[in-house]
Amino acid sequence: MSEERNEEEIRVGVFVCHCGSNIGGVIDCKKLAEEVRNFPDVAYTEDNLYTCSENGLAAIKKAVEEHKLNRVVVASCTPRTHEPLFRECISEAGLNPYLFNFVNIRDQCTWVHMKHPEEAYDKAKDLIKMGAAKAVKLEPLDMIMVNINPAALVIGGGVAGMSAALSLSRQGFKTYIVEKEDKLGGRLNSLHKLFPYDIEATEFVGKIINNVKNAQNLEVITSSRVINIEGFIGNYEVEIDQNGNIRKLEVGAIIVAVGSSLLNPQGLFGYDGIKRITQYELEPKLKNKDLKAKEVVMIQCAGSRNDERPYCSSVCCMTALKNALTIKELNPDIHVTILFRDLYTPGTSYEEYYRKAREQGVLFVKYDEDRMPNVEENQVKVFNEYIGDEMIIAYDLLVLSTPLVANSDNKDLAQLLKVPLEANGFFLEAHVKLRPNDFATDGVYIGGSAKWPVDITETISQGYAAASRASTILSHETIEVEGATSILPEYNKSLCTGCEVCIKVCPYNAIKKNENDEIEIIQALCKGCGLCAATCTNKALVIRHFTDDQILSEIYAYGGE
Amino acid sequence: MEKVSKSALVIGGGIAGIQAALDLADMGIHVDMVEKKPCIGGRMAQLDKTFPTNDCSICILAPKLSECYRHPNITLYSYSEVQKVEGSAGNFSAEILKRARYIKEEECINCGLCVEKCPMRVEDEFDRELRKRRAIYIYYLQGVPAIMTIDKEKCLWFTKNACRICEKTCEREAIDFEQEDQIIKLENIGSIIVATGYSLIEDIDKDVLKNYGYGKFRNVVSALEFERLECASGPQGGHIKRFSDGKTPKKIAFLQCIGSRSDRVEKYCSSICCMYTTKEAMIAYEHDNELESYVFYIDMRAGGKGFQSFLRRGAAEYNIKYIKSKIAQITVDEKENPIIIYEDLDNDKITQLKVDLVVLATCIVPPQGIDNLAEILGIELNDYNFIKTTPFIPVETSKNGVFTCGCVHEPMDIPRSVAEASGAAAKAAEIIRGG
Numbered sequence: 001m002s003e004e005r006n007e008e009e010i011r012v013g014v015f016v017c018h019c020g021s022n023i024g025g026v027i028d029c030k031k032l033a034e035e036v037r038n039f040p041d042v043a044y045t046e047d048n049l050y051t052c053s054e055n056g057l058a059a060i061k062k063a064v065e066e067h068k069l070n071r072v073v074v075a076s077c078t079p080r081t082h083e084p085l086f087r088e089c090i091s092e093a094g095l096n097p098y099l100f101n102f103v104n105i106r107d108q109c110t111w112v113h114m115k116h117p118e119e120a121y122d123k124a125k126d127l128i129k130m131g132a133a134k135a136v137k138l139e140p141l142d143m144i145m146v147n148i149n150p151a152a153l154v155i156g157g158g159v160a161g162m163s164a165a166l167s168l169s170r171q172g173f174k175t176y177i178v179e180k181e182d183k184l185g186g187r188l189n190s191l192h193k194l195f196p197y198d199i200e201a202t203e204f205v206g207k208i209i210n211n212v213k214n215a216q217n218l219e220v221i222t223s224s225r226v227i228n229i230e231g232f233i234g235n236y237e238v239e240i241d242q243n244g245n246i247r248k249l250e251v252g253a254i255i256v257a258v259g260s261s262l263l264n265p266q267g268l269f270g271y272d273g274i275k276r277i278t279q280y281e282l283e284p285k286l287k288n289k290d291l292k293a294k295e296v297v298m299i300q301c302a303g304s305r306n307d308e309r310p311y312c313s314s315v316c317c318m319t320a321l322k323n324a325l326t327i328k329e330l331n332p333d334i335h336v337t338i339l340f341r342d343l344y345t346p347g348t349s350y351e352e353y354y355r356k357a358r359e360q361g362v363l364f365v366k367y368d369e370d371r372m373p374n375v376e377e378n379q380v381k382v383f384n385e386y387i388g389d390e391m392i393i394a395y396d397l398l399v400l401s402t403p404l405v406a407n408s409d410n411k412d413l414a415q416l417l418k419v420p421l422e423a424n425g426f427f428l429e430a431h432v433k434l435r436p437n438d439f440a441t442d443g444v445y446i447g448g449s450a451k452w453p454v455d456i457t458e459t460i461s462q463g464y465a466a467a468s469r470a471s472t473i474l475s476h477e478t479i480e481v482e483g484a485t486s487i488l489p490e491y492n493k494s495l496c497t498g499c500e501v502c503i504k505v506c507p508y509n510a511i512k513k514n515e516n517d518e519i520e521i522i523q524a525l526c527k528g529c530g531l532c533a534a535t536c537t538n539k540a541l542v543i544r545h546f547t548d549d550q551i552l553s554e555i556y557a558y559g560g561e
Numbered sequence: 562m563e564k565v566s567k568s569a570l571v572i573g574g575g576i577a578g579i580q581a582a583l584d585l586a587d588m589g590i591h592v593d594m595v596e597k598k599p600c601i602g603g604r605m606a607q608l609d610k611t612f613p614t615n616d617c618s619i620c621i622l623a624p625k626l627s628e629c630y631r632h633p634n635i636t637l638y639s640y641s642e643v644q645k646v647e648g649s650a651g652n653f654s655a656e657i658l659k660r661a662r663y664i665k666e667e668e669c670i671n672c673g674l675c676v677e678k679c680p681m682r683v684e685d686e687f688d689r690e691l692r693k694r695r696a697i698y699i700y701y702l703q704g705v706p707a708i709m710t711i712d713k714e715k716c717l718w719f720t721k722n723a724c725r726i727c728e729k730t731c732e733r734e735a736i737d738f739e740q741e742d743q744i745i746k747l748e749n750i751g752s753i754i755v756a757t758g759y760s761l762i763e764d765i766d767k768d769v770l771k772n773y774g775y776g777k778f779r780n781v782v783s784a785l786e787f788e789r790l791e792c793a794s795g796p797q798g799g800h801i802k803r804f805s806d807g808k809t810p811k812k813i814a815f816l817q818c819i820g821s822r823s824d825r826v827e828k829y830c831s832s833i834c835c836m837y838t839t840k841e842a843m844i845a846y847e848h849d850n851e852l853e854s855y856v857f858y859i860d861m862r863a864g865g866k867g868f869q870s871f872l873r874r875g876a877a878e879y880n881i882k883y884i885k886s887k888i889a890q891i892t893v894d895e896k897e898n899p900i901i902i903y904e905d906l907d908n909d910k911i912t913q914l915k916v917d918l919v920v921l922a923t924c925i926v927p928p929q930g931i932d933n934l935a936e937i938l939g940i941e942l943n944d945y946n947f948i949k950t951t952p953f954i955p956v957e958t959s960k961n962g963v964f965t966c967g968c969v970h971e972p973m974d975i976p977r978s979v980a981e982a983s984g985a986a987a988k989a990a991e992i993i994r995g996g
Contacts, residue, residue: 434625
């Protein structure tokens, strides 16, 4: 490789993107592109309104051909969303995709220095100078091929997990469901009716459980939990503990569908579990038609949309409406008053349901976060925002609409899967807008309220979605994964002292000692994070695409040697 | 997995259709995608930013457009419509009308020379008629496929038998006035996914917005128009100016539930307006830190991930005031400044607020042409004329083998549309794989 490079003249092309006004509105991209032309080894530059548009990509390909470019730098938004696109583009132009370098002058420059355009311009110029210097040192790399085991593991046997598993098994993939309880069904087993169609939850979930039981290729493992996960996309080895018996499963993809938990209502609005209960405790009473109350008051956002839990649990308003309507159906003379902040009934059928509740005589009183309802023994005092005065409402049953919360053991599972959680403890997807059911880690997917509180309808579509995402991997015999990995080059083997620090720091368990007592890095597992190389006491390990030589060239370009 | 011989038909090339097509294609299933407009991208391409991350919309969409266009398993029929569908789940056939663009697709390189020379100025649909385009045009700047289209209704050659200047300017001889509409027959379709998105109330009935001064006062705009005004590639280059006097607005009123949650127009909630309004106000503030925004609302509906904190940030850092109220009337003063007359629930009084600009969060309605498409596909619509879906399974239509996702069956935001798109793809794949 190095001889080859000596013969070849390095010709870097730099494309400066305006990103509409995101960059172009802060700095002069045209001038920047012209100035950048003077940097060492830069053979061609241009500015584009959107380098990522079909026009921009065509411009890159044209320039590679016409100006014999062999390195391409795009200075624009972020590699998070756009690196694959540009790599593919230069690959189509006949270059190795790793001869592309991304310079982030939007997220890390014009966005953060919007108010200081001159300094932002200078910084963008420096960043490009560094990026171009690194580009000079880039070497072609190959993607790594991995085999795919066409089997899937679904963690969680609620409605999300069952929907995902049913779809995968129907598509012909061997699928396992691991459920910690002794039966399938999850939260639906304890609900009475399901909004907005008011059908019995147990009847509905019973049908799905039946489908699961009759499905081909689908195995259910109840009373069990995942205790260890090894491997990588296409090749996971999962250890299951089923009542003390350890079992090993081999799968190509994993779907997280562990659902959510109920909030412990102790301390909220005088909760006592008898006269002041939660919606979830009301459901079995309604199912058994065991309701003695005449005056029912419900409080929405009980324990949510506050400083501790700043989110809307999104299912509680519809749950309250459903239970209020069920009460009215049992006995229209029972008064039901719902104290709410903002009623959450988006879309067509939910808004219709809200209207129905109003028509059935359910009363709605809006309260404000700053003036919370004051619950006394037999009455609630609430400042009614509509009439601008305090109201006193008598009750003999107070029902709290408490939020769904993240499972307390999400952290353990997240650690096993090496996926992140967000601030409230729910699982964090790869991109909230466009990758709602993926994790950033390839081969692991998510659906249902493990990610965020969602109703049954959305849970089911997300279960299918996770199945689809997994299927895009499982449908192939082999796939290509990232080639910018850590290696112990042959010429560095003598430097390795066998201290094993790299094994300890690797968060992906990608490093081990082989039978010859030598360090070995499992390429498909390595994410190229660089921890091993940074800690290697003898600088024996090399992170490809981020070699010392490449990083130092950036530093020298900025500050001089 | 064995290579399957059945393909999927995806109708609609917005974000939902694109995601469904990409998932299926990545499973190794061939997809024929049909898009009515000259380019794919749908509504998301018209947006400036997306909530709650305020990611630039076209920036995160563009890679998907390219991926869709280049994918070896996807055949894209843009500027096309499904005319006929026969058969049943596992074995549909379809007829596609591929309208003539009068452009040789493989020759056009989108250089734009023809556009410069075209003498015809036409209302630009993509920019909500806030500026003019030419009779030969690319649907939008970053549009895919990146090729020109001649608007037959407006082109001087087709209307007056004169001109043909574009033909003379095109160095690649890509203009073809003799081109004809084509009928393309597709066989062996296992499943169909309908993802034709939504229209807005102002597209079908401008009159219902008259009460709010829309179409009457120049400084009253719809939310999608405002989105285009905020956008750097939009008609004002991202520098918002009001239409009466070109002044930069310092005080904007955002009115929620315009046509939605209404007894007179549509009863349902459009689901996305509370969030996009906050986003639009935030972006406007980023353009001009002296801006004051007032959001007049019934309920703030923010149930999605990160939505509540988005609203809190709006109030705390972007000078947005949320006013729970009923709007009584909008009028203007002699300088065309809109005056909002509303009932303030805090003090129970009828109050007035003079602003520089009013933005209306107008109601999402079923896409134009839905009745016809439903008839072609043999699927049912619901009481609101959206596609009727199976209870609890929002991706299933009334017909086996025909699936749906996104706003064509209910108003929803982008993450939910994308999730449903993948969900619909899974169900479509089940049938194609014989499960």
